[in-house]
Amino acid sequence: MPTLFQPTALVGAIAIAMGFSTGVYANETPTKTAVNSALETLVVTATRSEEKIENVPARISIIKPKMLEQSPIAELPHLLMNDASIDMMQYGGYGQAASIFTRGTNSPHTLVLRDGVRLNTGSAGSASLAFIDTTDIKQIEVLKGPASVLYGTDAIGGVVQLVSKTPEKTGAFITGEIGEHKTYKSVVGADLAENGVYAQIRGQHLESEGTQVTDFKNSNAKTGAYDQEGFSAKFGIEQKQYAASIDYSQNEGTSIYTDGIFDPSYTQLLALKNKSQDFKNEIMNLKGRVNLNDKISVNARVSQFKDELIQNDAPDYVENITKEAELYGKWQFTPHQNVMAGVSHRNTETDLLSVDWSTVQYDKDVSSTGYFIQHQYQNNNLSTQAGLRVEDHETFGTHTVGQLAARYQILPSTSIYSNIGTAFRAPTNNDLYAVGWGANPDLKPEESISYEIGLDQHLTDHFKLGLSAYRNEVDNLISWKNSQNINVDKATLTGGELNLNWAKDELFLDVGYAYVQPKDKETDADLPRRARQSLTLTTGLQNEVYGISTSLSAKSKPKNGSGVTGYATVDVNTYWNINPNVKLFANIQNIGDVEYKNASYGGNYFYVNGGRLASAGVTFKY
Numbered sequence: 001m002p003t004l005f006q007p008t009a010l011v012g013a014i015a016i017a018m019g020f021s022t023g024v025y026a027n028e029t030p031t032k033t034a035v036n037s038a039l040e041t042l043v044v045t046a047t048r049s050e051e052k053i054e055n056v057p058a059r060i061s062i063i064k065p066k067m068l069e070q071s072p073i074a075e076l077p078h079l080l081m082n083d084a085s086i087d088m089m090q091y092g093g094y095g096q097a098a099s100i101f102t103r104g105t106n107s108p109h110t111l112v113l114r115d116g117v118r119l120n121t122g123s124a125g126s127a128s129l130a131f132i133d134t135t136d137i138k139q140i141e142v143l144k145g146p147a148s149v150l151y152g153t154d155a156i157g158g159v160v161q162l163v164s165k166t167p168e169k170t171g172a173f174i175t176g177e178i179g180e181h182k183t184y185k186s187v188v189g190a191d192l193a194e195n196g197v198y199a200q201i202r203g204q205h206l207e208s209e210g211t212q213v214t215d216f217k218n219s220n221a222k223t224g225a226y227d228q229e230g231f232s233a234k235f236g237i238e239q240k241q242y243a244a245s246i247d248y249s250q251n252e253g254t255s256i257y258t259d260g261i262f263d264p265s266y267t268q269l270l271a272l273k274n275k276s277q278d279f280k281n282e283i284m285n286l287k288g289r290v291n292l293n294d295k296i297s298v299n300a301r302v303s304q305f306k307d308e309l310i311q312n313d314a315p316d317y318v319e320n321i322t323k324e325a326e327l328y329g330k331w332q333f334t335p336h337q338n339v340m341a342g343v344s345h346r347n348t349e350t351d352l353l354s355v356d357w358s359t360v361q362y363d364k365d366v367s368s369t370g371y372f373i374q375h376q377y378q379n380n381n382l383s384t385q386a387g388l389r390v391e392d393h394e395t396f397g398t399h400t401v402g403q404l405a406a407r408y409q410i411l412p413s414t415s416i417y418s419n420i421g422t423a424f425r426a427p428t429n430n431d432l433y434a435v436g437w438g439a440n441p442d443l444k445p446e447e448s449i450s451y452e453i454g455l456d457q458h459l460t461d462h463f464k465l466g467l468s469a470y471r472n473e474v475d476n477l478i479s480w481k482n483s484q485n486i487n488v489d490k491a492t493l494t495g496g497e498l499n500l501n502w503a504k505d506e507l508f509l510d511v512g513y514a515y516v517q518p519k520d521k522e523t524d525a526d527l528p529r530r531a532r533q534s535l536t537l538t539t540g541l542q543n544e545v546y547g548i549s550t551s552l553s554a555k556s557k558p559k560n561g562s563g564v565t566g567y568a569t570v571d572v573n574t575y576w577n578i579n580p581n582v583k584l585f586a587n588i589q590n591i592g593d594v595e596y597k598n599a600s601y602g603g604n605y606f607y608v609n610g611g612r613l614a615s616a617g618v619t620f621k622y
Contacts, residue, residue: 041062043056045060047340049340054456055378057407057418058452059085059452059466061499062141067079068138071573072617073206073587077090080100080160082551082553084535085102085512085534087101087530089101090609090610091213091607092212092213092609093609094610095208095255102160103144103495104493105472106477109155109474110154110157110158111159113151113162114283115162115287116287116301116326118322121307121350122320122322131255132162132251132281133230138163140162141161142159143158143161145419146421146422148424149374149421150372152344152368153424156425156446157493166200166238170194171190172191173190174187175619175620177585177615177617179587179613180613181209182207183206183208185205196239197237199233200235201232202232204228204231210222211223212608213608215607216260216269223256229251229253230251230253231250240291245285245288248283248284251280251281254279258273259275260273260605262603269601269603275311275312276311277311283303283304283305284303294332296332298329299327303323304321305320305322306319322347322348324344325344328342337377339374340374340375344372345368348365352434366394370389371391375387381410384406385403387402388401393445396444399424399445402421405420405421413458413459414455414456416453417456423447423450424446427445438484440485446477447474450473452471453468454466462503463500467499470494470496471493473490473493475490491527492519498512498513500512507541509539511537513533513534525560528561529560531555534556538552546576548573550570551572551573552569563597565597565598567594567596568594569594570590571587573585585618586617590609590612591612591614
């Protein structure tokens, strides 16, 4: 690597860039405040159609475009750490496998979507978060609480939806970012938008030498190097009476990780060895809408998600293919009421071979059809939402889930909401068919019921407070016992959240605090690896010309963490739009280079986080 980009020099260059960004164009006319912008924020995850966020009778947070654009290198697990309700565990640094715990629930209990396409795999049940590229993502919506009425299985703890960009004007750009650990990323893209017709294409390439994956220091094992490349394309038409779009994205690469050799008692690590795996994920999404009249619209979607993982030093592989077809209609039968009803069909196929510990091989597919209906009422001070879903699962028969929710504007500056909902998660193909890994075809689906109340208060024109309390009870929790998966455990997740948002002119401050008791009801012990307390804080200055922000993410030490530690890390981000065509930016993730244990590796050894990653980049746009 050239001397210019050695770590010390790079950090210094970032500091200089930050100095420039805070002193130029200080008298520029401010844009709308963040408060006004928040009030205009539209979300789609809670209701399947655009909805003002302040009307949603649930707790939903947004990772906004400015945060996504501040660093192309920033990967999805790191971005999700900005939400206090999410406990993110990554088994090593950049490009390593990650688990997401939303409000204390298990990782497969959070449904991850991209424009409605399910990214949770049929084998493990959770999404491969580290391998999902965010190059063309506009915003990330995090819906807390059950959402099985609209999305079927998996949405027990919540939904993370990646909303992709739709071109609004014609243009092109190229971005390059380079950072520590020989990390760099390049992105090129072009947009076309005219008279309701749009087209978009993106291409990206990333490489990183990686960082230490485990805390086992006496080893010649390399760090977790990672590379990926991919592209996406979208074409569509958006008119008042009809709309249609086709979206394709692909991301593939190689991830190097470490594996260990233990003594027979599994207490002492004797050696580490390198392994590498090739990954590829591919999304095809075809959507359409027709407005039959001013009151009735019909929507359809056909999609496929393919997720592959192939080991390079063994015959092991897994291929997941999820195909979905969906049709639903919405009827605005009065000015204040609408009803939505539809049907969705999903087929999930998994082809897997593993010979690492014991030979596991199967090729299975599972189908499920859901029928759902949802009613909404909105009038002045009251917003309500009621829904019901009947899921006909090929393996587990018929399951019915429901949800009731309401938000009431008590005063012009005060609103309260409450909701109750049920959800379920069908066992994965691994749970059912992976002989040698505890396969049990007699497993029952996990079921939950959740209660939540909340309050939102505008303390001043610039200061907003949000409070919420919830309890989620999960039955038939799938657990490992006596070398087999069985429905034994029952869990209760009881917690609360506090959010403070302040914005005035170009300044802003966002604070999130979350507390959860993730209890095993049978033993009264905390579920492993979950932090009880989480704190996030982001503050800074932003306008159309320049900006600087600092973010804190902190987690307490889990009470049943098997040695997992708490942590507090700080990120710094800055940008400067020199002119309409050139943007400079610089970022430092984990500026203090804090190291913490985030998951047990076996014996007395642990995976550790990736440490500091400082970077700087430039965007040229036309």
